[in-house]
Amino acid sequence: MRREHLNYLKEISRVGSITAASNILNISPQALSSSIRTLEKEFQLTILNRSTQGVTLTSEGIRLMACASHFFDEIEAIGLSQHKKKVQLNMTKEASDYYALYFIKEITEVNHDIDFSINIMPIDQLKE
Secondary structure (H helix, E strand, O other): OOHHHHHHHHHHHHHOOHHHHHHHHOOOHHHHHHHHHHHHHHHOOOOEEEEOOEEEEOHHHHHHHHHHHHHHHHHHHHHHOOOOOEEEEEEOHHHHHHHHHHHHHHHHHHOOOOEEEEEEOOHHHOOO
C-alpha cells in the first residue's frame, strides 16, 4: 500500500462514489477501481461495499484506513528524524492479524534499526 492508496480510500469514503472521487483525484474511474481491487487482493479482504447507489467502506476497509493512516504518519516521522529508533503501531486485534507483518516489513525497508511496539486497542480509540 502506498500513501496515494490511502488518499484514494479517504476520498472514496468522503464522496461515496468511485466516479466522483476519480474526478477529484484526476484519475480515471477504471484506474481508481483497479487500484482498490489491487489493494483488496493484496490484503485478501473486501475494502468497499459496492452498489448502484455508491460505495462505502466495509468494516475491514475502516480498519485498514485507520491502520494505514497511523502507519504512514510513522513512516513520515522516520523520514523526518533518521535517529528515530522506536515505532509504535496502534491497531485493533483483528487489524494486527491482517496488517502488522506487512507494515513492519514496509518500515524496515526504510530503516533497518527500529524497535517496534504494537498496541492493541478498540477501534473507537484509533485515530482516523
